[in-house]
Amino acid sequence: MAKIRDFDYEYFIGPQHPGATGNMSYHVWAEGDTIIKIEPNLGYLHRGFEKLTELRHWIKNFPLILRICVPEPDVNEVLYAMAVEELNEIDVPERAQYIRIIVLELARLAAYLFYFGGVAGAIGLYTVPQWTIGDRDYILDLFEELTGGRVYHIYQTIGGVRRDIPEGFKERVLKTVDYLEKRLKDYDNLFFQHPIFEKRAKGIGIVDKDAALRFSVTGPNLRAAGVNYDVRKKEPYLIYDRFQFDVPDMYKDGDTYSRVMQRRYEFEESIKIIRQAVRDMPEGPVNIKIRNPFEYRVKEGSVYVKLESSKGEYGFYVVSDGGVKPYRLHVRGPSFSHGLQLVRHIAKGTNIADISMILFSLDVCPPDAER
Numbered sequence: 001m002a003k004i005r006d007f008d009y010e011y012f013i014g015p016q017h018p019g020a021t022g023n024m025s026y027h028v029w030a031e032g033d034t035i036i037k038i039e040p041n042l043g044y045l046h047r048g049f050e051k052l053t054e055l056r057h058w059i060k061n062f063p064l065i066l067r068i069c070v071p072e073p074d075v076n077e078v079l080y081a082m083a084v085e086e087l088n089e090i091d092v093p094e095r096a097q098y099i100r101i102i103v104l105e106l107a108r109l110a111a112y113l114f115y116f117g118g119v120a121g122a123i124g125l126y127t128v129p130q131w132t133i134g135d136r137d138y139i140l141d142l143f144e145e146l147t148g149g150r151v152y153h154i155y156q157t158i159g160g161v162r163r164d165i166p167e168g169f170k171e172r173v174l175k176t177v178d179y180l181e182k183r184l185k186d187y188d189n190l191f192f193q194h195p196i197f198e199k200r201a202k203g204i205g206i207v208d209k210d211a212a213l214r215f216s217v218t219g220p221n222l223r224a225a226g227v228n229y230d231v232r233k234k235e236p237y238l239i240y241d242r243f244q245f246d247v248p249d250m251y252k253d254g255d256t257y258s259r260v261m262q263r264r265y266e267f268e269e270s271i272k273i274i275r276q277a278v279r280d281m282p283e284g285p286v287n288i289k290i291r292n293p294f295e296y297r298v299k300e301g302s303v304y305v306k307l308e309s310s311k312g313e314y315g316f317y318v319v320s321d322g323g324v325k326p327y328r329l330h331v332r333g334p335s336f337s338h339g340l341q342l343v344r345h346i347a348k349g350t351n352i353a354d355i356s357m358i359l360f361s362l363d364v365c366p367p368d369a370e371r
Contacts, residue, residue, distance in 0.1 A: 008032060013355070015044040021118065021339070021359050022070075024366040030352055038347040038355075040340045042370040049371045053329040058084060059293035061326070063154050068331060069365040070151065072111040074103050075309045076316075076331075077156035082237065082305045083318040084158050087298050090288060096160030097238045098281040102173065103146075103155065104307070105270045105277070109180065110139040111310035112267050115363050119260055120191050122356040123200050128191045135183055138176050145169065158296070160287030170278045177271045184267065192264055201257035205346050205358035208254045215345065216337040219312025221362060224262040226252035231308035243276050245269045256354075256361040263310075263363075297324055311335060311363045333368025340369055 011028040014020025023045035029037040049068050053061045065080050066073035078100055085092060092100075113136040117129030140150040145166060147153035155162055191197055207217060212225040222229060228249045232240045248265040251258035290296055300322040306315035312334030319328035339362060347355060 011352070013359075014041075020356075021362070021364045022366040024339070024364075024369075026343070026355075026359070028347075028352070028355065033352045035347050035350045035352060035355060038344060040343060042340075042366060045367050045370065047367065047370040049367070050329050050331060053326050055325065057294050057324050058296050058298055058326065059158065059290075061329075062156065063152070065329075066152050066154065067367065068371050069309075069311070069333065069335075069368045071114050071365060072107045072310050073152055074107040074156070075307060075314050077153070078104060078238075079305055079307060079314065079316040080318070080329075081156045081158055082307075083303050083316050084298055086303045086305060087301050087318065087320055088158075089299075090159050092160050093285045093287065094239070094282050095164075095284045096286045098277050099161050099165060099286060100156065100238055101240065101243075102274055102277045102281075103143075103153075103161075105274045106139050106142060106173070108270050108310045109177075109267060109274075110136050112263050112270075113139075115263060115310070115360070116187065116191065116260070118360040119201075119256075119357055120197070122360050123197065125191060125194065125197065128187070131183075131186070131190070135180060138179065142169070142173060142176060145172070157287060158290060158293075160285070162287065164286045170281075173274065173278055177274050181268065181271050184264075187264075192261065197260075198257065200354070200357065201255065201260060201361070202253075203255055203257075204350065204354050205256040205259075205361060206254050207342065207346060209252075211342075211345060212254065215342045217312070217342060218334050218337070219308065219310070219363075220262045220266060221259055221312060221334075221338060223247065223249065224251045224258035225254035231306055231313055235306070237305070237307055240273075242280070243273050245272050256358055259361045259363075295324060297322060298326075302328075306332070309334065311365055311368075312338065314368075331368060331371045333365065333371065335364045335366065336369040338362045339364030339366065 009030045014025035015023045025041045027039040065076040068076050113132040117132035120128030144150045147155040209226045230247045298320040302319040304317045315332035317330040321327040
């Protein structure tokens, strides 16, 4: 007898399911326990950021754009500021650039801690997310002290940062990264060297070098496939060319295991950068004063700026018509290629038990795909 349909089961993972990466869902079709098709479905979270920026003064967009990626909002603030500064030919004070790098790398550490917990939780190692989310709070404590906010900071501004670091902040930053560096040994024993993790993660969700380049994969996912490209090294922005750090290149298999371990070693490199930034930060101003921010105009023109986020290459294309509001803003976030295009390619033939870990290993942030 002919089959009535070409699949046995139909699943919906998300948006409320803990196996989905954020507020999005995946429609899954399977034969037995083998996935034959997967379709990502956005639209469960705030969106429309790009169009909304056209309705607000340049300065008023800072509280809006950081919501494009909640686990690492600071990249959006810095990119937006960099775009305006390039259009108006503004030289940002050196001290502000050092502070920006400290903020960006602390945000990267916080995002990686979130990531490690998500991957581990997907295979039942529930102690890991308890630890990583708790340790992430120490970074959020620093952000709260510096900016007044734990998640959304609204700290970057045109020409620098809103205020200088408080007294004793450097010492508290160093104390926190020292703790996190020592904590990695516990994570190694509990998670990264755990035989269950290695057995479950190796050889699944493979994205080889050719597929990575074809699907415009960036960031740690690209490096885990054997392409050693990091915007901080290849096309330095701010003052990253002054810092000594390595881009780990020991993983080339492009599987889930490689993607996780790539980030584990990049975690250490971010700590190196933060220590250097704290040590070498000069004295001086942290911003350029703007008399009336609500009448602030940006020179006519367009610019594309990019940086290396924890999830991959992140870019802003900004167009100004010379007025007090952006004419156009477009976001190039890594999650569009990773969470929508790539997942369709690698999910076919995957066991249903592995799909959540694969999704978490890609590190998708839904709003930067439906912005």
